[in-house]
Amino acid sequence: MAGVLLWVVCPKENATTTQLLSLIPGSGKQQRPSSSRLCSRVKFSTKVSAFSSAVANPARSSEEKVYEVVLKQAALVKQQRRVRALDFTSTVGNDGMNNWDLLNEAYERCGEVCAEYAKTFYLGTLLMTPERRRAVWAIYVWCRRTDELVDGPNASHITPRALDRWEKRLDDLFEGRPYDMLDAALSDTVAKYPVDIQPFRDMIEGMRLDLYKSRYMNFDELYLYCYYVAGTVGLMSVPVMGIAPKSKATTESVYNAALALGIANQLTNILRDVGEDARRGRVYLPQDELARAGLSDEDIFRGEVTDKWRSFMKDQIQRARKFFDEAESGVAQLSAASRWPVWASLMLYRQILDAIETNDYDNFTKRAYVGKAKKFVSLPVAYGKALMGVYNR
Template identity: 65%
Template sequence: MESGSPSTSTYQRRPEDVVASNGREVEQFALEACVARQKSGILVPPPRVPPAMLDAAYERCDEVTGEYAKTFYLGTKLMTPEKQRAIWAIYVWCRRTDELVDGPNASHITPEALDQWENRLEAIFEGRPADIIDAALCDTLSRFPVDIQPFRDMVDGMRMDLVKPRYRTFDELYEYCYRVAGTVGLMSMPIMGCDENFEGDLTKVYKAALSLGLANQLTNILRDVGEDVQTRNRIYIPLDELAEFGIDESEIVRGGLYSPVTGKVDDRWKAFMKFQIARAREVFAEAEAGVNCLHADARWPVWSALDVYRNILDAIEENGYDNFSQRAYVPKMKKLMMLPTAWQKAQKADTM
């Protein structure tokens, strides 16, 4: 698209143009589009697919979500059946999109391939799914007023991954986090819905959803530092912040901040990680502001997912900030033990 008006300058087709865009403007444009869509109630035409085939597609989405997103999946199991299916369909579309640049065929993916994937997305929103899994998403869009813009922005996040293996500042990283994770919050918000008595500003709730996506992605980045650099040659943590703690990116690349012989983590890295974890926790706190505005049947699932995912930060600390040789996670039993507290927090609605 040509740059110019606000409606066209917020996303571009070439990866280089995507990288050069203003992430916060992109996010604001999508937020406004999503709020307007939810208020309008406009839906996508339903797919012309037999119900039995749709049921099978949703079952496959259930299986994929359960296999690849265990913490996220736990939250969905607390939802109503219709909302479960919708969230699974959205998750699987997001996963398929991510697999384009991180999956087994990632080395063969070109900007043109992402253009084709986006054309396929446009067809879903026109009621013309390309396969049965796309049909599950199309069916979801025919039931909930979900806007296309965050989906477009996520594809642009994949375009960024094609050309940008490093992030100089947090503002640069913020744009990436919005595109690959904040977008999920925008996609999911119409599924969750607001409390029946909610009379406040819908934008507030969407901003909290964006914060939850950002917090989750920051957590992913901190958890996967070693894996990202070793398997993908990507460093997502801001290089200028590394420099503030006296760390050069080459030390991450060559593994110089952790000794596999002694098991010792460099003190500079520990201090850096404490700073990063504190910021992620602040963003989780911002996300909390909108959870109790959600519909009664969505609050417990979202609180559960938020609390469990935030606990990954605790696990990084418990691992001595070693995210080079260890992958922080929350054990299943601990997740289950967190559910009663999440349920208690979900009981009181915030209607303003």
């Protein structure tokens, strides 16, 4: 997955550490592309109404299915779930370290990984309270380790069965039975905050898709994939980042905005990485929309920037921007110490879309990126937005 900020964010692509690879012995799988890796009851600003032939119940769109997860997570926050804090304060080992020391070390390791692979976001987390900062690091590392299963050096050996074992490990983690120190950090986090397990399971489901699926027939299918690999991160991290006490927004609307930011980031990844994905035989673009634009997979594999392609890309970029717009109102509702890193992420990732336009929509041979100078300018602007407070809506 491309590196983005958490609320936001998926783990960074093509980066590995031996820390992150102590996952499942003997597992392996197919290489997946870098871009991977996220209602009748709710109206998103994107007004999407497509229905997927792959959805088990054709009467329900992907947005409706995902919204059920949003409602469940929001309900946990409202109910102030009973804390199941792990007992890391007793047993003393032979080296004189007790379990509390080991847990602190686990959190510090998570912070080191975050600092190495998500530098901008890491700086933003330093403004959070120590407890929230550590919890966000733990979530980031779990997402990164999960992504490494299908995007790391052992990717060609990963099988669906290996992902099943990883999901079983997740279940144990949520039950307070971590397998290693990094698991222990997340196990402690989900015991302290009202975090639901479903978004974590859904992210693993997104990894499963990457083992066998390389085409998406319509946007409804693509939306569900974007939720799995990126939108889930927003649902995981909002309980930790917290909602501002003065916010008048509903909990559901804040989670919807977090979801929208994850979708926007993943759509941006996809548009940025069209050429790279094509070289791996993958097309993460709605097939029906390509056809309506007079385009096909063969046109993408040829990599020619034509008027048809420019017109198609303009529509795709417009959709991604609508999701970013949807997300903005939710960022403003977060607790004061959490807003800056999320604003920075939103602004910097949205600028990738600008870069695609600057490259004349050539995302076949040119990689759109935000230069260091623009990043430097954006950070104080994001900080200013974070200080503005919440919207009373």
